[in-house]
Amino acid sequence: MNKIHNINLGGYPFTIDEDVYQNLQSYLNTIETHFGKSEGVCDIMSDIEARMAELFTESLGERKIINQDDLKNIINIMGTPEQFGAEQVDQESSFQTTKSHSVQTGKRFFRDADNKVIGGVCSGIAAYWGIEDPIWVRLAFGLLFLSGIGMIPYIVLWIVVPSAKTTGDRLAMRGENANVENIGRMIEDEFSDMTDSISQITDDFFTKKKSSRHSRNIFKRIYDWLGFVCHTSVRVLQSCFNIILSIFGFRNT
Numbered sequence: 001m002n003k004i005h006n007i008n009l010g011g012y013p014f015t016i017d018e019d020v021y022q023n024l025q026s027y028l029n030t031i032e033t034h035f036g037k038s039e040g041v042c043d044i045m046s047d048i049e050a051r052m053a054e055l056f057t058e059s060l061g062e063r064k065i066i067n068q069d070d071l072k073n074i075i076n077i078m079g080t081p082e083q084f085g086a087e088q089v090d091q092e093s094s095f096q097t098t099k100s101h102s103v104q105t106g107k108r109f110f111r112d113a114d115n116k117v118i119g120g121v122c123s124g125i126a127a128y129w130g131i132e133d134p135i136w137v138r139l140a141f142g143l144l145f146l147s148g149i150g151m152i153p154y155i156v157l158w159i160v161v162p163s164a165k166t167t168g169d170r171l172a173m174r175g176e177n178a179n180v181e182n183i184g185r186m187i188e189d190e191f192s193d194m195t196d197s198i199s200q201i202t203d204d205f206f207t208k209k210k211s212s213r214h215s216r217n218i219f220k221r222i223y224d225w226l227g228f229v230c231h232t233s234v235r236v237l238q239s240c241f242n243i244i245l246s247i248f249g250f251r252n253t
Contacts (some may be wrong), residue, residue, distance in 0.1 A: 004065060010046070010053030016066040024071055027081075031180055034086035040187040047167040047187065051178050052078060054168070077179060084181040107175035110164035111157075119158040127173045 003018040016024065031048060035041045055074045056066055112123035115134065122141055126134035145151055164170045167186050168178035176182050 009056065010050035012053040012057060014053075014056060014066055015064055017068070020066055020068050020071050023068070024066075027071075027075060030081050030086050034081070034084065035184050035188075038184070038188050038191070040191040043167075043191075044184050044187045047183050048078070048180055050166055051168040051183065077177075079179045079181055084179070084184070108169075108172040109161055110169055110173045111161050112170075112173065113163045113165070114170070119154075120163060121154055121157045121161065124161065124164070124173065 005016050005018065005021045007014050007016055007021065028045070028049070032041065032045055035044050038044065052074055055077060056070060059070045059073060060066065107128050109128050110124050111120035112127055112134075113120045115123040117123075117138065122137040123134040125131075126137045131137060141154055144153070162169075164173050167183045171178045171182050171186060
């Protein structure tokens with residue numbers, strides 16, 4: 001008789017055997033240690049757990065308790081620590097699987113919300129068909145719209161096709177395996193792109209600020225020069241006025 005645990009994995013509740021629970025915890029600790037230095041470690045772990053939860057749900061079917069075979073099958077899909085370049089945290093745990101090959105999944109059709117103009121339908125179609133730039137799909141829908149039939153299929157696809165919300169969805173949209181290695185790589189790339197964007201925005205801001213400061217310096221110099229000219233002109237006029245008064249005063253005496 002084995003003890004069982006009730007766990008929450010990726011937002012899904014599961015019941016799991018004691019020994020399987022220990023192995024699962026060790027596996028997740030290994031992944032977290034491997035990506036520990038990454039800025040997106042929290043997002044990586046969240047997406048990996050969500051992906052594993054989906055796989056466990058599919059594997060269980062009508063069963064209620066996760067067993068060792070379920071975990072081995074999921075690790076076979078997600079990848080062993082050796083496959084994504086990690087070292088085991090718990091040396092007593094073994095993550096060897098019965099199959100050495102990874103499970104290749106086909107592309108899935110999603111709306112690409114990260115690259116959308118309206119609903120992400122065109123960018124999703126482009127990703128599914130391997131079209132590098134979705135602008136060609138958008139032009140095609142534009143031509144259909146001008147012909148009077150483009151709006152209806154777009155709206156239908158917008159309603160029916162789900163949006164790619166998780167990293168696993170975005171990988172499936174491109175036909176890549178939603179395993180530990182690919183999930184980690186995609187999130188790290190996203191964080192790297194975001195960092196580059198922030199850096200570019202910061203550079204542009206300081207460049208504009210520097211340019212603005214230079215412009216203010218020029219205007220200040222012009223203002224100071226105009227002030228000097230006005231002040232000098234007033235002094236000259238005042239001197240001339242005093243001379244005139246002196247002359248008239250001398251004549252009156």
